[in-house]
Amino acid sequence: MTSTSTRRRHVLDLDDFSQAEITEVIETTASMKEVLGRSIKQVPALRSKTVVNMFFEESTRTRISFELAAKALSANVVTMSAKGSSVEKGESLLDTMRTLQALGADLIVMRHGEAGAPYYLAEHFNGSVINAGDGRHAHPTQALLDLFTIHERLGQIEGLKVVIVGDILHSRVARSNIWGLTIMGAQVTLCAPPTLLGPPGFWLATWPSLIITSDLAAALAGADVVMTLRLQNERQQAGLLPSLREYSRLFGISAARMALAAPHAIVMHPGPINEGVEIMPDVASSAQSVITDQVTNGVAVRMALLYRLAGG
Amino acid sequence: MRYFIKNANIIDPARRIATIGNILIEHGLVAQVFDMADFGMPSEPDQGIEVIDARGSIVAPGFIDLHAHLREPGDEHKETIATAGQAAARGGFTTICAMPDTTPATDTAGAARQLADTARRQSVVKVAPIGAVTAGRKGSQLAELAELAEAGCVALSEAGRTIADAALMRNALSYAAMLGLPLLAHCEDARLTNGWAMHEGAVSTRLGLPGFPSSAEETIIARDIALAESVGAHLHICNVSTSGGVALIRAAKERGLRVTAEVTPHHLTLSERWVLGSLAQWTALPRTPPAESKKRKRGKKSEPGLGLPSWLDPSLLPPYDASTRVNPPLRAEEDVEALIEGLRDGTIDAIASGHSPQSMVEKNVEYRLAAPGISALETALALVLTLVHRGEIDLLDMVAKLTEGPASVLGRAPATLRPGSAADIVIFDPEQSWMVDPREFVSLGHNTPLTGQKLKGQVMLTMVAGEIAYRRGSFGVGTGVLRQASKLEGILEE
Amino acid sequence: MTEKQILSADDIRRAVARICHEIAERNGGVRNLVLVGIRRRGVPLAQRIAATLLDFEGIMVPVGLLDITLYRDDLAMRGPAPVVHSTSIPVDITGRVVVLVDDVLYTGRTVRAALDALNDFGRPERIQLAVLIDRGHRELPIRADFVGKNVPTAREERIETKLNEVDQTEDGVFIVR
Numbered sequence: 001m002t003s004t005s006t007r008r009r010h011v012l013d014l015d016d017f018s019q020a021e022i023t024e025v026i027e028t029t030a031s032m033k034e035v036l037g038r039s040i041k042q043v044p045a046l047r048s049k050t051v052v053n054m055f056f057e058e059s060t061r062t063r064i065s066f067e068l069a070a071k072a073l074s075a076n077v078v079t080m081s082a083k084g085s086s087v088e089k090g091e092s093l094l095d096t097m098r099t100l101q102a103l104g105a106d107l108i109v110m111r112h113g114e115a116g117a118p119y120y121l122a123e124h125f126n127g128s129v130i131n132a133g134d135g136r137h138a139h140p141t142q143a144l145l146d147l148f149t150i151h152e153r154l155g156q157i158e159g160l161k162v163v164i165v166g167d168i169l170h171s172r173v174a175r176s177n178i179w180g181l182t183i184m185g186a187q188v189t190l191c192a193p194p195t196l197l198g199p200p201g202f203w204l205a206t207w208p209s210l211i212i213t214s215d216l217a218a219a220l221a222g223a224d225v226v227m228t229l230r231l232q233n234e235r236q237q238a239g240l241l242p243s244l245r246e247y248s249r250l251f252g253i254s255a256a257r258m259a260l261a262a263p264h265a266i267v268m269h270p271g272p273i274n275e276g277v278e279i280m281p282d283v284a285s286s287a288q289s290v291i292t293d294q295v296t297n298g299v300a301v302r303m304a305l306l307y308r309l310a311g312g
Numbered sequence: 313m314r315y316f317i318k319n320a321n322i323i324d325p326a327r328r329i330a331t332i333g334n335i336l337i338e339h340g341l342v343a344q345v346f347d348m349a350d351f352g353m354p355s356e357p358d359q360g361i362e363v364i365d366a367r368g369s370i371v372a373p374g375f376i377d378l379h380a381h382l383r384e385p386g387d388e389h390k391e392t393i394a395t396a397g398q399a400a401a402r403g404g405f406t407t408i409c410a411m412p413d414t415t416p417a418t419d420t421a422g423a424a425r426q427l428a429d430t431a432r433r434q435s436v437v438k439v440a441p442i443g444a445v446t447a448g449r450k451g452s453q454l455a456e457l458a459e460l461a462e463a464g465c466v467a468l469s470e471a472g473r474t475i476a477d478a479a480l481m482r483n484a485l486s487y488a489a490m491l492g493l494p495l496l497a498h499c500e501d502a503r504l505t506n507g508w509a510m511h512e513g514a515v516s517t518r519l520g521l522p523g524f525p526s527s528a529e530e531t532i533i534a535r536d537i538a539l540a541e542s543v544g545a546h547l548h549i550c551n552v553s554t555s556g557g558v559a560l561i562r563a564a565k566e567r568g569l570r571v572t573a574e575v576t577p578h579h580l581t582l583s584e585r586w587v588l589g590s591l592a593q594w595t596a597l598p599r600t601p602p603a604e605s606k607k608r609k610r611g612k613k614s615e616p617g618l619g620l621p622s623w624l625d626p627s628l629l630p631p632y633d634a635s636t637r638v639n640p641p642l643r644a645e646e647d648v649e650a651l652i653e654g655l656r657d658g659t660i661d662a663i664a665s666g667h668s669p670q671s672m673v674e675k676n677v678e679y680r681l682a683a684p685g686i687s688a689l690e691t692a693l694a695l696v697l698t699l700v701h702r703g704e705i706d707l708l709d710m711v712a713k714l715t716e717g718p719a720s721v722l723g724r725a726p727a728t729l730r731p732g733s734a735a736d737i738v739i740f741d742p743e744q745s746w747m748v749d750p751r752e753f754v755s756l757g758h759n760t761p762l763t764g765q766k767l768k769g770q771v772m773l774t775m776v777a778g779e780i781a782y783r784r785g786s787f788g789v790g791t792g793v794l795r796q797a798s799k800l801e802g803i804l805e806e
Numbered sequence: 807m808t809e810k811q812i813l814s815a816d817d818i819r820r821a822v823a824r825i826c827h828e829i830a831e832r833n834g835g836v837r838n839l840v841l842v843g844i845r846r847r848g849v850p851l852a853q854r855i856a857a858t859l860l861d862f863e864g865i866m867v868p869v870g871l872l873d874i875t876l877y878r879d880d881l882a883m884r885g886p887a888p889v890v891h892s893t894s895i896p897v898d899i900t901g902r903v904v905v906l907v908d909d910v911l912y913t914g915r916t917v918r919a920a921l922d923a924l925n926d927f928g929r930p931e932r933i934q935l936a937v938l939i940d941r942g943h944r945e946l947p948i949r950a951d952f953v954g955k956n957v958p959t960a961r962e963e964r965i966e967t968k969l970n971e972v973d974q975t976e977d978g979v980f981i982v983r
Contacts, residue, residue, distance in 0.1 A: 015591065024889060031873065031890040040926040043876035073876070094676055114678035115509070115520040116632030123630045135680075137520030175520055198517060205514030307876070307890065 010122045010129045011305055013138035014179040022147060022184055028304040029148045029297065035072065036300055045311045046075035052105040053079040054096070055132070056112045061271060061295065062132050062141075066109050069302035073311070078105075093117060097125050107310050110134075115172075128309040130302075136170045142270050143176035145301040147184060149294050150225055153266050158185035161262075163219045165251060166229030166278050167196045173270045174229060182207055191219040192251065195240040216251055220260040226267045228253050228279045244277055254280045258288060266290045313779065314338045314361040317739070317788075320371035322347075325712035326726035335371065337735045340778030344731055364788035366739050369772055372711045373727035374406025374437075374736035376718040378496070378574050379550060379664035380689065381471070382408075382439070384430070386415025391669040391756045393427070396689070397435030399755035401782035403665070403689040404714075404771040406437050406736035409722075412444040413471035419444035419455040421463035428464055436781040437774075438736075440466040440722075442496065445484045451475050454484060461491040466722050469496035469550070472639065474532050476502065478539065485536075485545035494546040494572065494721060497536050499557070500640065504528035509680035511641040515584040519632065521680060524641045526554040533557045537564045537571055548721055549573040551666050553640040555650030562659040572721045573659065575651050576666035577695035578638065578686055578761075581624065583645045586636045586761055587679075589629035624698060628764045634675045634682030635761040638668070641684075652704050655713060662717035663710075665692045669757020687750070687757030694767035697742055701768055707742065735778035739788070744770040809966075812957055813979035818938065821954030822851070825936050826858045828952050833903055836863050838931070840904050842870040844920050845891055848908035850971035851938060855907060870895035872906075877919035893923065900928035905952075909967040911937040914948035939979060941965050957981065 014022070035043055051070040055063050063079060070077040082096075093112075100108060107128045110118050115135030122129040133139040151157055162181050168174045168190050181188050189211040190197060197203075200212040213219050220226065231247065241247045253267060267283055269291050275281045284291060315337040322345070323330050329347075336344040377400065383391035391399075393410075400408045410427060412418035418427055424441045431439030443460030445468050447453045457468060468488050474497070475481040488495040505524045510516050512523020533549055537560060540547035549561055552573045564571040585592045629636065636642060654660040668685025675682050696714070700707050715727040727736060745768045750758035774782040813821070830836055836859050843852030849871050856867045873891040906920055917935060924933065936952040941959040959965065964982040968975050 028890045031892045034892045034894070035876070038926060043926070044922065045876040045878075092676060093678065112678070114680055116679040119631045120678065135520050136522075172520060175518075198512075202512075202514050202517035206518045304890075311876075 008308060010118075010131075011140050011309065012118050012122060012129065012131045014140045014143055014176050014183065017180070017183060019183055019185070022144070022180060025144055025301070025304050025308065026148050026151050028307065029144075029300045032072075032300040032303040032307075033297070035303070042072050042074055044074045045307055046070070046073040049075045049106045049310045050104050051075045051077050051107045051109060051306065051310075052100050053077065053132075054100070054108055054110045055079065055081045056110070056117075057133070059111050059133065061298075062111060065295075065298040066132060066302050068299045069306055072299070072303055073306055075306065075310070093120060094124060097121055101126055107306065130305060130309065133172055136172050136175070138176045139172040139270075140176045140180075141298070141302055141305060142173050143180040144305070145294055145298045146173075146177055146227070146268060146270075147180050148301055149268065149290050149297050150266070152293070152297070153290055154224060154264070157181065160186045160224040161189070161222060162186045162225040162227060163189045163191055163223045163261075164227045164229065165191045165216065165219070165253065167231050167235060168192045168229065169196045169198050170232070170235070171229050177227065178207055178210065182209060186225075187211070189213065189219045189223075191216050193241060193247070196235065216257065217260060220257055223261040224265055226253060226258065226261055226265060228267065228269045230270065230272065231274055231278050248277050252276070252278055252280060253283055255282055255286070258283055258286075268294060271295070315364055315735075315775070315778070316361055317364045317366050317371055317737075319365055319367040320739075321366070321369065322729060323370055323372045323708055323711050324729045325708055325716045326373070326728035327730060328708075330708055335729065335737075337737075337775070337778050340735055342729050342731050342733050342735050342737075345729060364739070364773065366772075366788055368743075369739050369741045370707070370711075371729070371737060371739050373715045373729055374738050374774065374776065375404045375693070375714040376722075376727060377405045377408040377665045377667070377689070378467075378548075378662055378718045378721060379576075380408045380410060380667040381413060381669065381685070382410045383669060384414065389756070390671050390674075392434075393430050393439065394434040395754060395756050396667070396669075397431070397437045397439065398782070399667070399687075399689040399753065400437045401774040401776070402754055402771060403691075404693050404738035404740055404774055405665070405689060406738065406774060406776045406781070407440060408437060408667075408689075409440045409442050409466060411469060411471040412442050413449060413473075417444045417449045418442065418465070419447050419449065419460075421456065421459040424460055424463035424465050437776050440464075442467045442469050442471070444468070445470045445475060445495065446480070449473055451477065451480065454480070454487065457484070457487045458491060461493055465493070466724075467494045467496050467548070470498060472498050474498055474500050474502065478535060481536065482539045482543060485540050485547065486543040489543055489545035492723065494548040494723070495540070496548045496550050497532070498550045499529045499532035499536065499552075500524075501528045501531050504531070507680070508641070510587050510637065511584045511643045513584055513644050515587055519587065521587070524639075526556055526643070526647070529554050529640055530556040530560060533560045537561075537569065540571065541569050544570075546570040546572070546723075551576045551579060551640060551664065552651070552654070552660065553579045553643050553647060555647045558650045558654040558659055562654065562657070565659060572661045573654070574662040574664040574718070574721070575655060575660050576664060576686075577688060577692045578666070579640070579643065580648065580651050580655065580663070581695050581698055582626075582636070582642050582761065583648050584642050585645070586626040586629065586642055587632065588626065589631040589633050589636075590627045591631045592626045624765055629761060632679040633761065634677065634679055635686070635759050635763070637679060637682050637684050638666075638686050639684035652699060656705055656709070661713070661721055663692070663696055663713040664718065665689050667755075667757075669755050670759045671756070672758070675759050685757070685759060686761065687753060687755050687759045689755060690753050691748060691760060691762050691767065693740060693771060694746070694769040695762070697769035698767070700742065735775055737775040738771060739773040740769060740771045742769045744768070746770055808983055810981045811978055812981050813938075813955060815977035818954070818977045818979065821938060822854050822858055825952045825954060826855055826862055829855070829905060829934075829936065830859065830863060832934070832951070836865050836867050838902050839867045840870060840895075840897055840899055840902050840930075841867055842872050842895065842899075842904055842906050842920075842924065844906060844908040844916060845871060845873045846972055847967050847969050848872075848906075850969045851909060851936075852907040853971070855905075855936070868897045870897075870899075872920055872923055874916060874919040874923055877922045878915070895927050898928055899924065899930045901931050904930040904933045905936050906933060907936045909938045909969070910965050911935070911940045911948075911950050911953075912943060912965075914944045914946035917948050918946055938967065939965055955979075
């Protein structure tokens, strides 16, 4: 049996995934998770393939997650950390890519501070590209692991009420999740102060089904999933919010706020967490929290995607 | 050399004339215009005259470009005065105004004279220098504006920068008023555009790119109008790009202020969707968020059917293609509509190329980091003609915005084909279609989002002061009575 | 395209019964046995063998399912990536006799991949192979210990096995050319 769609070459965002393909990825992820539960956590599926992790922005957890995923599939893994943009380095992205191509890379996993950089890479690279986060644009592997985690916990995605709370404007996690959740038929609500969201029309133009509000209590009423986002400290310095204290009081997810959601509701966070700002410590470690599941599932999802692009 | 252009579809906006006729050019001037075909044809073969058969093409006064970045001195890898001149001639422009943002800037009389001198020797078209407003374009100390005027600068501009200090801007406008020069203002509040990549709107939100809000342009237009009014200066808004900006300029004109404006061919025809590239193909982005557009519209019913012409297709580009990055950015489609309306109702006086050549080194990088700019001279006419072909504006008005309009901004006698005026002439075929291939550009800047697009409208011949500056193939090489005479001179050998 | 039936539902039932007898005889009973079906049609066959052994010997033999997708060696043949299913082996196979079960034995590459996969789950005392059909054309030195029926075929022919549990139709084996 083969997958429903034609072979995918890159994973740049979820905007070109169909519901059927996301469902397949979720199914494959479950199989990969089974592999990770074995005593020998390795299969030969990508033996002799070379995966290069190109991280232009530091991200320990995503980088390690991809490394473990590639190793579990027996690929050769090289990790290249390069701080700053290619311009700052005085070396162009194109030049770096050509070098990696000449060295025999089959698949490049790239984290980059600039939105769109993976598209540029995909345009010129002969092999496959997985976007491990580009600027504030997209983080498709995070969104897929979130979708898998929701499906694992709640048994479905379609029809669920999902609330994304926090710094949505600057969040690649939010954007990819909006695509994924919308494609899978969930009802998505965005909740943030207007400075971290922008005009609602800008969002509705692409995703007409979104509900957009700054009223957290109304957003949380009956929610099945509460997705919190990291608030960077520099947002306050940039004048986007008066104080972390006030932000936390208005938009932080506390146990009292979680009580507004459905009784079976889960709370998620892509990490790393600012405890006490966007989410309270007792919520993050509660039974409703799936934050550590997200980390575990991340490896399995990335295995599924690596296999989808380079295996078979 | 004398030329006789026959069977010409003459468009001369300054005289409100659109007719078929013949034109005789002698001593660098339009000698005679015969308003009906076959009249004025010398009956005797005449020595030293070439007949150009312009049948099927439009003959118009040469275009005047208020806004071109020539890059010389300082960035000769991007463009030189010579190559920009060739590109201009290829685009039908006979005069280009050189923005002062070179290295060093055109901020002294010496620099202006040197530019004019180099242009006289190396450019096939006329080059008019624009003087910088502040020393080194640093925005802190006025340049020696009167001396720049004496050196022949036709206007003053900070070129791509806004003078943040309103007091300094007011002083600059006062001086411009004394000198009788227009001040060409780039309108951008840099605090609102910090780190920008593209227009702030639906597409930037989707693509996660930092935005250049419309309000960053509109607040400065409003400020500069108020400042210009207070000192009685002539303010000219460089490439206006927003519907709000058009509204402010319209209101200023209604109040009788000396405010003029220009728009580029790309802002008139391309939108933020071009940054989506191939993603635009299958994503239904509604044209405007409904609530906001109502507020912004000025009593005009939106006209249905205004979309991209079928022959302009953003999905030929990959997403995030740096060729679409320009300052000000390509705006929303409602802005494009407002710009066209502004052009139609006279709010916008001129179409300026905004020619901004970049080398691939500046463009082959991540989107936000790519240098803004489009190499525009060689596609300007065909791009603007898409509006004519779509029925948005008529051909006479379009030619006016490229000739009479910019001339009046500069306070000069209008470009015209009246006998006795300089023989700056363009001949173009509005129907001829061609495929944009930047490798064929004579400009050193190959940065265009139009690669692979099919455009309709081709410049066939450009004449500057009675000499041919550009000729496409063997266009117009004569037939008829003068063939023999021409042959004697060997002109047909080419 | 022509289709010829080579085994009926009854034939399959008899073949399974015979394989069960041979398994029990060869191994001196079924106490130390684990059946592992290769996805997809090896799985219902393994389950049928287990049920028949329960009838004959009165002992419930554990059944595992093996998905060999991640062990395949035909990566060069680029088509859409096959869907990966879960593997589930309910007992530790170390020291036990594993009987791999599949419907058709052809080139031997599937069995090779299954042997690799089993390796990752433990070290069995012995591995045996049971197949319903052996159609020849081996590309590897692999042979079946228990065969329902040997069917000489040409390479361009296809063997189609239909099993009620997977295909929701009556059991049968067909040769398609």
